[in-house]
Amino acid sequence: MPKNHTVQDLYLKNLTKRYDDFTAVNDLTLTIPAGSFFALLGPSGCGKTTTLRMVAGLEEPTSGEILIGEENIVPLPPYKRPVNTVFQSYALFPHLTIYENVAFGLRRRGIKDIDKTVKDMLALVELTPMAERKPTQLSGGQQQRVAVARALINKPDVLLLDEPLGALDLKLRRQMQLELKWIQKDVGTTFVHVTHDQEEAMTMADTVAVMNEGRIEQMGSPVEIYENPKTTFVANFLGQSNLFSGTVKGIDGELLAVDVNGVTLYVPKSKTNITSGKIVVGVRPEKIKVVDIDTPGLPKNQIIGKISDNAFVGVSTQYVVESPWGQELSAFEQNVDPNDLGYKGNEVVLAWEPRNSFALDPDEDLTAGIEPELVSN
Amino acid sequence: MAVTTRSKRIKTAYLLLIPGFAWLFFFFFFPLGSLLATSLKRPLGDSPEAGFAYALQFSNYSQAIAEYWPFYVRAFTFAAIATVFCLLLAYPISYYMAFKAKKYKYLMLVLIVAPFFASFLLRTNAWKTILSSEGAVVGFLNFLGVLPQERILSTSFAVILGLIYNFLPFMILPLFISLDKIDKRLLEAAGDLYATGNQRFWKIVWPLSIPGIVSGTILTFIPASGDYINAELLGGISDKMIGNVIQSQFIILRNYPQASALSFTLMAIVLVFLYLYLRKIGTKELL
């Protein structure tokens, strides 16, 4: 695969898909930069597949545009779009060999002398020895690579991957994540990767878009959206968060002082537009130190609470601490110097740096994005 | 411990096979053996009433073939033509059911098997009425002047028509099953990989339906080649198939050895055809 074929940006403009009275994709506007690894992350049923299918041409948008470079591809049939798909179920042709599966797209376009191209592609995904087998004679991971090879060989501007690793076990999934990422770097094609696994999205993608109920909640680099979630949904769906409803008390230099049930928490002013009234302050569990009551030199944000549960998981200890107002807070303590705070009912201080706090709109549901699915994962 | 449960499980498996084998023995191998024995019997007198004795009279076979080979040829020709037309009719119907009918799929399936609720004989007799020279169909076609013999009944055409009608469901059912099994996402994938509608059919649907075509043609051809009802009711004197000969040898002439030899020959030829057919298709295609 030559690296040098010019790939173009993919734009979705006010893209909407309605089924009868149900809106699966709601006024979606997105720019996916050429050559990037883009993850579309969201819970089940939020419209990820529908979005991909519209880009692939398998579903017609109710309204809106899909542009590759300057060209609106909505009127084009699937086979005229510079887009190929890796299907969730792989959809490999069971009656054809791996070689023929990979060659399928080239043959349909009547391209001659494909042998070298096909063999190079098979080598790229490390399937050369499997060329003459049928798909059922391959393992899940190998089938997945055939699906990638079969799509990629057509040199699409955009490769759409719909939960391509969903059927694999955890270990293989981790391995394939790295392989896919490596293949993407190698060929330079834009990858749009749909997943509901937040860890997968963060490890693989340059840019992650978090989708919920047909809309994009937030988009940015994994670090950006993890450190500074803009909505409660993102805060809860992407990792875990402790969220506190409070009222702005005043401004303290670069910080905003917020009263939360009598405790003052600080959050950088730069992280919010709110300067008065109600606000939500959040912090990630791993940013919180769990320490003895009279420990000196603690960060500015402090809450005293009682340990109600703890779990030692090797690399860290996970605490559940009950705050004076009865909220259950979670904190992960790195297992660097194990302390012996692990008694239930023990009073401890939860402390963290103000810069590790983030601020959210007070009108949102604090439990948005907490999914049973996430707990079982 | 593990060994005993394993051997126990194997024993259970064999026990479960007993009813099947018993059925096969009593209702297949035993009659087949007795048919074979009968086919080699020798007559005790000039008329069948005198009875037959066990023997190894292979001349029953040579005689059967020498005398009746045109009936074999006719039977296989009719059956082959009927099978081809069944396939041509069944494929679009099954395709429509599997890919287009959506929620009406199973209603259509019921309609296709519905004729089985009436007896084979009755339905074929109904065709006799429909195709009769006094009927509206023949009247109309004669009005157009398109019938060379000015009738349909008592022609080879009528016999083949009857065979097609009667065996069509045997073609549709396996074909429908194999088409319905095709993962519709394969077609989306093919479309995504630049296949046009035509190519989607010839590169994906057709190869994946070959197992259905094979079982459908076998299920149609075999019973059609041994059939005698259609030729009896719809055909004329020169449209008789080998089934008619066997039937009259058994029931009317009571020449049991001759009838058995004819049956056995029919079976042997069909088996040879089947072997050649499956070898030609190649079991690999059957997935």
Ligand SMILES: Nc1ncnc2c1ncn2[C@@H]1O[C@H](COP(=O)(O)OP(=O)(O)OP(=O)(O)O)[C@@H](O)[C@H]1O
């Ligand atoms: N053909 C259809 N008719 C009606 N509703 C549909 C149709 N296809 C999808 N939907 C609805 O649109 C919503 C989005 O579906 P979509 O398949 O895009 O979800 P998803 O984000 O891919 O979810 P998952 O992670 O479970 O695959 C769902 O609520 C679904 O029920």
Ligand SMILES: [Mg+2]
């Ligand atoms: Mg989906």
